[in-house]
Amino acid sequence: MNNVNRVVICGIGLMGGSLAKALRPHVKTIVAVDSNDDVLAQVRAAGAADHCYNTIEQANIQRDDLLILAVPVRTIAQTVAALPAVVPGGCMVLDLGSTKLEICQAMDALPPQFEAMGGHPMCGIERSGFAVSFAEMYVKQAFILIPTARTTTRIFQAAEALVAAIGAIAIEVAADRHDQMLGLISHMPHLVSMILMNTAHEWADGDETVWYVSASSFQDMSRLSGSDPRMWRDIFLTNREAVLEHLHYYRAHLDNVIMMLQSAEGETLQAWLGDTQTRHTDYQATKRRFEQGLVHERQVSDES
C-alpha cells in the first residue's frame, strides 16, 4: 500500500475492527474513528490503532489518506454526502457497506479531489462489535470492489493492495449487478430463513416438543432468522426492488414444488431432486476453485 499515507477506519465494529487488526502489520499508521468512547478504549487496549478519534473531522484527513467507511449501510451514504464539508481537501475513500447502489451514487457525486471506490467483503459472523473482531476474518473470502465515477487508478490499486494484505480475494462487480447478486445469495436467504422460522413458530403453537426434536436441518435453516432487526431492515429497504424480484422467482419455484407434490409423480420428483443435487455440487466445486485461488482470470481487471 505504497500510495497510501494513513488508513482511517470509521466505525470500529466487527468489520472495521477486524480490518484494523488485519491491516496492522501492513500499514504505517492506522487511525480509528468511532463515536463510542468505550469502543475506542477497547481499540487502545488491543493496540489496534495508532490514533483514536470520535469524529472524522478530528482525524484531520489529508489527500493521501485512505478513509474506510465501516459504519452501518445507511450511515455510509450520509457520511459520503457530507465528506466535501468535513474533508475539504479530499482524500481516498473505500466503504464496506452491504448494499452499493445508493452509496456508489453518493460517491459519483463527490467533487474530483476525492478518489472513491465501493467495497463489500463477503464475510462476517452472527455477533457484532469490536470485541468479537479478528484479523483472520477476511482470509480467502471474496472482497467485491465496485468502480464509481470517482474511481482512479490510484484508489483502485490501493483497494487491491488492501484486499491482498488482509488475505481476501478481489472481484470487480458493477454497483447494480452487486445489489442484484447480493439480493440473491444473501438477502433472499435471510428472508427465506425468517419465513421458515415464522411458519414453524405458528404451527408449533407453544408445543416445545417441536423444538426438542428439531435437528441440524432446522437448526441451520433457521440460523439467519436470528439476525439483527435494525441492520437487516436497512439492507432490505435499500435493496427492496432486487429482493422483491428474486422473491417473485422464488415463489414460482415454490409453486412448482407444490404442483409436483400434488401430482405425486415419483419420477418427475426424483428427476428434480437429482438436478437440484447436481446444481448444488457444481456450485460447491466452483466456490472451492475460487477459494483455492484457481480463478485468477475472473478477478479484478486492470482498467479503472
Place this chain on the structure above:
Amino acid sequence: MNNVNRVVICGIGLMGGSLAKALRPHVKTIVAVDSNDDVLAQVRAAGAADHCYNTIEQANIQRDDLLILAVPVRTIAQTVAALPAVVPGGCMVLDLGSTKLEICQAMDALPPQFEAMGGHPMCGIERSGFAVSFAEMYVKQAFILIPTARTTTRIFQAAEALVAAIGAIAIEVAADRHDQMLGLISHMPHLVSMILMNTAHEWADGDETVWYVSASSFQDMSRLSGSDPRMWRDIFLTNREAVLEHLHYYRAHLDNVIMMLQSAEGETLQAWLGDTQTRHTDYQATKRRFEQGLVHERQVSDES
C-alpha cells in the same frame, strides 16, 4: 437391556452402523444383516458385530431378540409386512425410519407374537454408509419413540434402554403427529433449501461470479439441496400431505413478506424482524434446555 437377547440390526448404513458401534459395549450379541457383502466385510473388519448375514431369515431370529430395521424408509414398511412369514415365532421390532405413519400401520397389523415400536433418531450427517458411521452420532440427540398397536411394556422398556445406552434422549410422539412435526422441521426445510438453490441457479445463468461471492448465508441455506434424491423422493412421497400443508402456510408467510417489502414501511418491517429474532432466540433456548437434559418431565411417559 436385560429383556433383550440378541440385537439384530438390518441395514448397516450410517444409522445402523452407528447404532451397532454405539450399542457394542451394552449388549451381549450384535447381529448385522445387510444384502451387500462389501458392507458386511467392513463390519467384520471393524469388529462392529458378532455375526453377519445377508438376510433376516439367515439370522434365525427368536422371540427375545430385538430386530432393528435401519433400511430405507419404503423398504421398512415392506419388511414389516413380510415379518410373519420370515420370523414365524415373532420377535421385538424397532425401526429407524424418517416417516412413521405407513410403518406404524404395518406394525399395527402384525400378529401378537410381535412386539413392535416405531423409532426415529433425530440425527445424521450428509454422507451415508457404514464407512462414515460413528458411535457418538446419537449422543444428546432426540430419539422419538412411536407407540403402535403392538407396543408392550417389554418393547417400550427395551427401546428406552437402547436410547439411554447410546446417549440419546427419548421422546414419545404419536405417529401422525410425528409425521406432521417432521414435515415442519425437516422435510419442509429441505424443500426450502432446494427451492433456493434452483432460484439462484436460474438467475446466475452460468455467471460463476455469483458463486464466488456467495458467503456463509447461501452456503448454509443451500446445504440441504445436496441431499440424496432417491431417499428424499421417498420421504416426500410418504409424507406428502403434511408437507403440502406446511408449504401452504409457508407460502402465506412468503406473501406477507412480499407485501411488507412492497409497502416499504420501515416500522412494520422492523417489528416483524424483531419478532422473528425473538422466536429464534426462544427456539434456541428451548432446544438447549432439552440437550442439557433439563426437560425430563416432557419425556417418555410410563404407560405403554
